[in-house]
Each structure stands twice: as structure tokens, then as C-alpha cells.
Amino acid sequence: MADVTRKDLVHALNSAADLLDVLGSDAGGFRATAYRSAARSLDRHEASLDELRESRFAGVPKVGRGIAAELMDYLDTGRFAPLDEAAEGVPEGVQGLFAVRGLGPKKVRTLWDAGIDSVTRLRDAAQSGELAAIKGFGAKGAQTLGQAAQFVLDAQDRFLLPQALQAGEAVQQALAGAGLEATFSGELGRLRDTLGGAELVLSGDPDAWAGALAGAAGWEVREQGADTLSGRFGGVPLTLRRGEAGVGFLPFDEPEHAGLDLPDPAALIQVQDIQGMLHTHSVWSDGTATLREMVAGVRDLGHAYLGTGDHSQAAAYAGGLTPARLREYIAEIRGLQAEGLPILAGAEVDILADGSLDYPDELLAELDYVVASVHSGFGLSAADQTARLVRAASHPLVSILGHPTGRLLLRREGYALDIDAVLEACAASGTAAEINANPWRLDLRWQDALRWRGRVRFSINTDAHSVAGLRDIRYGVMMARKAGLTPADVVNCLDMAAFKAWARPEVSGR
Numbered sequence: 001m002a003d004v005t006r007k008d009l010v011h012a013l014n015s016a017a018d019l020l021d022v023l024g025s026d027a028g029g030f031r032a033t034a035y036r037s038a039a040r041s042l043d044r045h046e047a048s049l050d051e052l053r054e055s056r057f058a059g060v061p062k063v064g065r066g067i068a069a070e071l072m073d074y075l076d077t078g079r080f081a082p083l084d085e086a087a088e089g090v091p092e093g094v095q096g097l098f099a100v101r102g103l104g105p106k107k108v109r110t111l112w113d114a115g116i117d118s119v120t121r122l123r124d125a126a127q128s129g130e131l132a133a134i135k136g137f138g139a140k141g142a143q144t145l146g147q148a149a150q151f152v153l154d155a156q157d158r159f160l161l162p163q164a165l166q167a168g169e170a171v172q173q174a175l176a177g178a179g180l181e182a183t184f185s186g187e188l189g190r191l192r193d194t195l196g197g198a199e200l201v202l203s204g205d206p207d208a209w210a211g212a213l214a215g216a217a218g219w220e221v222r223e224q225g226a227d228t229l230s231g232r233f234g235g236v237p238l239t240l241r242r243g244e245a246g247v248g249f250l251p252f253d254e255p256e257h258a259g260l261d262l263p264d265p266a267a268l269i270q271v272q273d274i275q276g277m278l279h280t281h282s283v284w285s286d287g288t289a290t291l292r293e294m295v296a297g298v299r300d301l302g303h304a305y306l307g308t309g310d311h312s313q314a315a316a317y318a319g320g321l322t323p324a325r326l327r328e329y330i331a332e333i334r335g336l337q338a339e340g341l342p343i344l345a346g347a348e349v350d351i352l353a354d355g356s357l358d359y360p361d362e363l364l365a366e367l368d369y370v371v372a373s374v375h376s377g378f379g380l381s382a383a384d385q386t387a388r389l390v391r392a393a394s395h396p397l398v399s400i401l402g403h404p405t406g407r408l409l410l411r412r413e414g415y416a417l418d419i420d421a422v423l424e425a426c427a428a429s430g431t432a433a434e435i436n437a438n439p440w441r442l443d444l445r446w447q448d449a450l451r452w453r454g455r456v457r458f459s460i461n462t463d464a465h466s467v468a469g470l471r472d473i474r475y476g477v478m479m480a481r482k483a484g485l486t487p488a489d490v491v492n493c494l495d496m497a498a499f500k501a502w503a504r505p506e507v508s509g510r
């Protein structure tokens with residue numbers, strides 16, 4: 001049986017619909033509509049994947065007998081036949097256009113008809129003016145698409161930090177088994193937020209390295225030179241280079257660090273300095289664990305307390321809480337507190353288009369702390385977006401500004417924004433700027449944190465949606481170290497009582 005998730009099913013249905021729409025026959029259009037509504041229905045359906053399999057999708061609205069049979073095949077074989085069939089009719093380069101933000105089936109078809117059949121072609125057509133001349137695009141649209149295409153091209157062959165780090169650590173371990181000590185270098189030695197691969201230095205000769213790695217699962221040799229050995233580990237390009245091992249990670253080795261007066265690396269924040277795991281999600285919104293399980297997860301990792309952070313009502317797609325549900329949520333948390341569990345009541349409250357918040361002040365005041373985040377309206381002008389975030393950061397009941405730039409590494413750029421004006425507002429109002437530790441985000445960027453260190457306080461948060469997600473804290477701490485932060489700069493290094501007093505000075509009288 002193939003390892004297919006519900007998300008995979010929904011994705012396969014939608015992708016098949018997209019390709020059928022690109023192919024665009026009448027019959028295809030009808031099927032595309034059917035697949036799309038099946039995807040929407042399946043996404044919302046309550047039953048677990050096991051129950052769906054058991055019942056062969058009976059009772060799922062919009063999933064008729066034909067689609068149910070195709071989905072059952074997918075569960076058994078790991079292939080969704082309608083998607084494979086449609087994909088045969090659409091060149092791979094054209095399929096790649098779906099990765100560009102702002103392109104749906106209709107526009108992809110128009111581009112394909114105009115001979116623009118790959119992301120590279122799209123970027124070039126945007127630059128040459130060819131794209132702007134195609135009906136339905138225009139100069140502004142062509143410019144935006146050109147940038148989005150360039151973003152996709154830049155992201156190709158790049159990896160997130162955990163992928164490169166895991167490859168580097170696995171190879172390090174295999175080498176250590178043969179008595180070889182290897183140290184991260186290059187982009188990995190600098191813990192870049194995205195990397196082209198992993199590089200390690202060590203002494204000895206490539207024959208010995210190759211021998212030590214010969215049996216390691218996931219390792220493929222590509223090339224052996226006089227001083228180098230390169231290959232791939234778990235898909236990540238990896239190079240071993242002869243050199244001086246033992247220097248280790250260099251926190252201050254980027255151009256941005258030049259000439260700055262930085263703390264002694266021994267004073268920099270470490271994972272064990274984080275006491276409060278703030279901005280976390282639970283089954284109350286789109287997380288997978290109960291509040292009790294999240295508290296246990298936090299304690300198992302050696303941290304002191306959990307700060308909840310489920311979504312507010314505007315994030316309906318993520319099960320955001322209505323005011324009534326928020327009150328029930330707070331009541332459950334107060335109950336857990338009464339049992340002696342180390343938990344604080346917080347919420348991740350949406351920042352609305354005008355910079356106001358998704359709950360009235362009297363409701364926000366019932367929480368122990370508030371994270372305010374943008375989840376919509378990414379297309380605002382830089383001036384409007386900045387004003388919106390400044391207003392939210394200046395709200396007296398906002399404790400932390402969540403993932404301030406909205407970037408998703410290798411997927412999308414952050415929204416247009418004057419980040420310095422926003423951090424200025426954080427400094428003025430005493431709001432902490434989040435360093436979101438999710439490896440897709442790492443937002444705030446460490447470069448901005450470095451520039452504002454000493455003027456703004458920060459909060460390093462996992463934004464975990466599961467117990468396992470709490471482990472992402474290490475990536476946030478890595479970025480904070482690059483930013484030169486010490487525990488004194490980070491509000492969740494405070495113990496629970498001190499954090500509460502910091503977040504709600506009007507309550508504690510400070």
C-alpha cells in the first residue's frame with residue numbers, strides 16, 4: 001500500500017483538474033469541474049483516511065463512484081491515473097508554469113498557445129516585452145509575472161536549511177564512524193536560510209572518505225578529485241573538501257557582520273535558554289495535538305511552559321476561533337492552569353486589512369498575550385502594508401508581531417513593506433518581533449534582527465502545528481545567533497511569571 005495522505009488526494013484531484021483545463025476539451029472541462037468539487041469536499045470531510053478507505057469514499061459529497069474508484073486505485077498504487085493521463089498531453093515545461101504565483105490553468109493555456117512553454121521562457125518573455133503584448137497580461141502584469149518566474153528559477157536547486165543540515169549531519173556521523181572528523185563549511189558552515197548544498201571539510205584523502213561513506217544509506221558518489229569528493233546525500237548535493245577541520249559554525253562570518261561590535265559567541269542564545277514555547281497551534285484551530293499534549297511535548301524537550309496561539313476567526317480556512325469559541329478555549333486553558341500545568345492563554349490574531357485586529361479589545365484583554373499576524377492582503381502597496389503593520393504593532397494589547405515579512409522560502413517573497421518602519425513601531429510600543437523558527441519562514445530575517453538588536457526585543461517561536469514541530473526551535477535559534485542575540489534580547493527566555501508581567505504590564509501593575 002502506498003503512503004498517501006489526504007492532502008495528497010486533494011492535491012492530485014486539483015492538479016488533474018488544472019491539467020484537464022489546460023488541455024481544454026468540453027469533456028475535459030466537465031471532468032475538471034467534477035475533480036475540483038470532489039477535492040473541496042474531501043478537504044472538508046471529517047472522516048479519517050482509514051475510514052475513507054474502509055468505506056470506499058461512500059458518503060463523501062461530490063465523490064461519485066467513478067472518482068471513488070480512481071481514488072481507491074491511488075491509495076493502493078500511489079498513482080492517480082487521471083493525473084498521469086492528463087500530464088501526458090502537457091509538456092513538462094508547461095506544467096512547470098503552475099509553480100509561478102499568479103498563473104492558473106487559463107493563463108497557462110494562453111502562454112502555451114503563445115509558445116511560452118517553460119518558466120525560463122516566461123521570464124525572458126517578461127523582460128523582452130513579448131509577454132506584455134499578449135492579450136490579458138499588460139505591462140504591470142508582465143512585470144509581476146517576470147519577478148515571480150525569476151523567484152521560481154532562483155529557488156530551483158536550492159534547499160531549506162534542515163535538508164542540508166540533515167545531509168551534513170548524517171555524513172558527519174558516517175565519517176565519525178571511521179574516525180574522521182568533518183566540519184561544516186561554505187553555506188552550511190554559515191547556516192544560510194537556503195542553500196545550494198552541503199559542504200564539509202576534513203583531513204585525510206578522498207579514497208578514505210569514499211570508503212567511510214560507501215555503505216551509508218542515501219549517499220551517491222558523483223566525482224572524486226585529488227582534494228575533493230562530491231555526491232548527493234538524500235538528494236542534497238554534498239561536497240567534502242580537504243582542509244582544517246574543527247573550526248565549527250561561524251556565527252559572524254557574513255558581510256553584514258563586518259565592522260559591528262558583536263557579543264562573544266559564548267554569550268549567544270542557545271536552545272536551552274528558551275523557556276516559553278509561544279505561538280503554537282492545537283486541535284482548537286489547525287494543529288494536530290491537544291493543549292495537554294502540547295504542554296507535555298514542551299516539557300519533554302526541556303522547556304518550561306507553553307503559550308497557546310490558535311488562529312482567530314478571519315483565518316476560517318485554518319479553523320480560526322469565533323469570539324464564543326475563544327472564550328471556551330480560554331476557559332479550558334484556565335482549567336489546565338488550575339491543575340498546575342504551565343500554560344498561558346494566547347492567540348494568533350489576524351491583522352485585518354486596515355491594521356485593526358480580528359477580536360475586540362475587551363476580548364484580547366482576556367488573553368495572557370497576543371501574537372498579531374498577517375495572513376491575507378499580500379498584494380497591498382508597500383505604503384499601505386507598512387501602515388497596516390505599524391498600526392498592529394502599536395496596539396497596546398499586541399505582545400508579538402508574528403512572521404513580520406510573510407516570506408515563504410523557495411515559495412514566495414514577503415509582501416512589499418518598509419520593515420524598518422515596522423520595527424521602529426515595535427521599538428516604540430515595546431512589541432516583540434517574532435523570529436519564526438519554521439524552516440520555510442525564518443521570518444524575521446536574521447539580517448533585520450541584527451540591525452535592530454538592542455532596540456527591539458524578539459520572540460523565537462516555532463509556530464508548531466504538532467508536537468514534532470516544537471523541534472523547529474533550533475532553526476530559529478540558529479538565526480538568532482547569526483543576528484547576535486543573547487537571552488536578554490529574547491522575551492521567551494523569561495520565566496512564565498516574568499513573561500506574563502512583560503506581556504500584560506497593565507494587569508501586573510508594572
Ligand SMILES: [Zn+2]
Pocket residue numbers: 348373375402403
Ligand atoms: Zn501565522
Ligand SMILES: [Zn+2]
Pocket residue numbers: 279281309348463
Ligand atoms: Zn501560526
